[in-house]
Amino acid sequence: xxxLQINDLHVATEDGTEIVRGVDLEVDTNxxxxxxxxxxxxxxxxxxxxxxxxxxxxxxxxxxxxxxxILEAEADERAQRGLFLAFQYPHAVPGVTVASFLRSxxxxxxxxxxxxxxxxVKIPEFRKQLNxxxxxxxxxxxxxxxxxxxxxxxxxxxxxxxLQMAMLRPRIAILDETDSGLDIDxxxxxxxxxSKLVGPEMGALVITHYQRILDYITPDFVHVxxxxxxxxxxxxxxxxxxxxxxxxxxxxxxxxxxx
Amino acid sequence: MATSExxxxxxxxxxxxxxxxxxxxxxxxxxxxxxxxxxxxISAHKSEPDWMRKFxxxxxxxxxxxPLPRWGGNLEEIDFDNIYYYIKPTEKQAKSWEDLPPDIKxxxxxxxxxxxxxxxxxxxxxxxxxEVVYHKLKEDLEAQGVLFLDMDSGLREHEDLVRQYFxxxxxxxxxxxxxxxSAVWSGGSFIYVPPGVKVEMPLQAYFRINAENMGQFERTLxxxxxxxxxxxxxxxxxxxxxxxxxxxxxxxxxVKAGGRCRYTTIQNWSQNVxxxxxxxxxxxxxxxxxxxxxxxxxxxxxxxxAIWLMGEGAHGEVLSIAFAGEGQHQDAGGKxxxxxxxxxxxxxxxxxxxxGGRSSYRGLLEVxxxxxxxxxxxxxxxxILDEDxxxxxxPYIRIDENNVDVGHEATVSKIGEEQLFYxxxxxxxxxxxxxxxxxxxxxxxxxxxxxxxxxxxxxLIQLQMEGSVG
Numbered sequence: 001x002x003x004l005q006i007n008d009l010h011v012a013t014e015d016g017t018e019i020v021r022g023v024d025l026e027v028d029t030n031x032x033x034x035x036x037x038x039x040x041x042x043x044x045x046x047x048x049x050x051x052x053x054x055x056x057x058x059x060x061x062x063x064x065x066x067x068x069x070i071l072e073a074e075a076d077e078r079a080q081r082g083l084f085l086a087f088q089y090p091h092a093v094p095g096v097t098v099a100s101f102l103r104s105x106x107x108x109x110x111x112x113x114x115x116x117x118x119x120x121v122k123i124p125e126f127r128k129q130l131n132x133x134x135x136x137x138x139x140x141x142x143x144x145x146x147x148x149x150x151x152x153x154x155x156x157x158x159x160x161x162x163l164q165m166a167m168l169r170p171r172i173a174i175l176d177e178t179d180s181g182l183d184i185d186x187x188x189x190x191x192x193x194x195s196k197l198v199g200p201e202m203g204a205l206v207i208t209h210y211q212r213i214l215d216y217i218t219p220d221f222v223h224v225x226x227x228x229x230x231x232x233x234x235x236x237x238x239x240x241x242x243x244x245x246x247x248x249x250x251x252x253x254x255x256x257x258x259x
Numbered sequence: 260m261a262t263s264e265x266x267x268x269x270x271x272x273x274x275x276x277x278x279x280x281x282x283x284x285x286x287x288x289x290x291x292x293x294x295x296x297x298x299x300x301i302s303a304h305k306s307e308p309d310w311m312r313k314f315x316x317x318x319x320x321x322x323x324x325x326p327l328p329r330w331g332g333n334l335e336e337i338d339f340d341n342i343y344y345y346i347k348p349t350e351k352q353a354k355s356w357e358d359l360p361p362d363i364k365x366x367x368x369x370x371x372x373x374x375x376x377x378x379x380x381x382x383x384x385x386x387x388x389x390e391v392v393y394h395k396l397k398e399d400l401e402a403q404g405v406l407f408l409d410m411d412s413g414l415r416e417h418e419d420l421v422r423q424y425f426x427x428x429x430x431x432x433x434x435x436x437x438x439x440x441s442a443v444w445s446g447g448s449f450i451y452v453p454p455g456v457k458v459e460m461p462l463q464a465y466f467r468i469n470a471e472n473m474g475q476f477e478r479t480l481x482x483x484x485x486x487x488x489x490x491x492x493x494x495x496x497x498x499x500x501x502x503x504x505x506x507x508x509x510x511x512x513x514v515k516a517g518g519r520c521r522y523t524t525i526q527n528w529s530q531n532v533x534x535x536x537x538x539x540x541x542x543x544x545x546x547x548x549x550x551x552x553x554x555x556x557x558x559x560x561x562x563x564x565a566i567w568l569m570g571e572g573a574h575g576e577v578l579s580i581a582f583a584g585e586g587q588h589q590d591a592g593g594k595x596x597x598x599x600x601x602x603x604x605x606x607x608x609x610x611x612x613x614x615g616g617r618s619s620y621r622g623l624l625e626v627x628x629x630x631x632x633x634x635x636x637x638x639x640x641x642x643i644l645d646e647d648x649x650x651x652x653x654p655y656i657r658i659d660e661n662n663v664d665v666g667h668e669a670t671v672s673k674i675g676e677e678q679l680f681y682x683x684x685x686x687x688x689x690x691x692x693x694x695x696x697x698x699x700x701x702x703x704x705x706x707x708x709x710x711x712x713x714x715x716x717x718x719l720i721q722l723q724m725e726g727s728v729g
Contacts, residue, residue, distance in 0.1 A: 094699050096695055
């Protein structure tokens, strides 16, 4: 049984519009899955729903982690159980430094793992981990003292998302369009950071519009996502094909001709 | 440090915040209510000079003559006849920690004072009930000629200096509650810093109200002489009672040419306290005055620390935080009055309202004729945590000079679902996430606090936030 199991998942917005319309997917550690699809196909909704965003309603199906449904769990509990979402548009938290935010998050996850008892990371140990992670992601040291995402460039935000991932050590990482807004150097560093973490401890679900991030994170599986569904599955060669031919072949003809 | 913090928090949780109190064991208690006889008795009890006795009696007349303010918050429910105006808890002041009566010591132990004292204090003036009972000055301060006493001792030992300034910054008839304080004041701090002396460590006073139906009317006078510097810190937490309680302090500060004074307050009055305080400073040529004012707790706070910029090049700052929870009204802000040319002021106000709490920013910015080249900036940001809560802004601006640079910005924001979700997706509970957002919101002010107070402030915010969302 896979670590993360998505069974016939249906997701609707608050006004009842169904965005995700029956998704089946299994993600395990040591695996990279790519979900590729055109804009507006519902990829981000799937990501938010997996993380437990309150604005999206699960109207059918189930999501299991370790064989247990997580649909009743709020986002914090999902995070504590090993799920991570790298946001496409991370939010700013003025007045809270990257370092103090990370320490609080790391401690929240540690507390949950310790059966609800406080188990704060020792400060020297935390500093060491943070320094190492920042170095490997080429995040300048002074970023630790800046307010989280406050005035960050698009590229800085994405790097700090992956920095958070490196510090929290999730078991399943969902990356929502992490490649957007990154120049080629930043993309290489960020993707390299993700690749390094994929292994016996972690699997990744990479959501993207373009193939280019997959040059640096080789997917084991590629899923083509159109109109709220997975319409095609294959290996890395499918990503190449999409890059060359686009999504048109997968988009159904509009009923009744021109809109 | 971490362990003791956890313990303090646990205790607070068990005993309903700072709601613990010790058995009353008072040396002297005046009768309830206010009269000429009570004022005479206070003055006689303190063996004050005749001018102070007369000052008190005149102030009582002003208090009685003035109507209750009709602006700010609702003051109608204050029962002035049901308040003790003077209580003296122990016979004489203690010189050291060991000399303190055990019950008082116990109260302070629970508030973590000794640790704070060891680490940071240059001297502690702590007000327990109406009198300062514990007072200690480091020898190097004494050697520098710095005076740091409770106000009663200040009057006894430095009568000429006190008489020269007392009631000159805030006249006894300034407002109804300043008049009340002037009539029945007791305790508070008296500080004098000689020319050129810079006091390195913050001077701190820690005080709390601890008797039912009693008022607290401390009076503080700080004189910072030319080129001198002092940072004074007051923090207070009060136990919780069912009957309304009144705190009405007066703080007067003089900063002479080139001097600098910072006055930091973190208050967490219990939720039945009327906190009506008049604070005013005058700053002369190139002097700097800074008020850092954190208001948590209380039923109603009306407090607008003021700076009169009297000399050319003087600078004033007010940093104010107000946190209004259920049943609370924080009417706070600041005043800057530019009298001399090329003076500058910055007023930064941050308020948080939750569970139906109400916060208001009320500020005055005045530039008098002749104060050319003056600059002022007012920024007030309000954070509202739910639909039941309320925030208002009342900026009063009077400019009688053309060549000035004045700016006012106000923002109102809410904690967004997206921001909460983002933090929760990192493992933080909803309450932790909300507390983190609030802590970040007030960070421009907490970063100005001495470390232990910043820690305490964040802890208080966390306590206030528990169970407030979701």
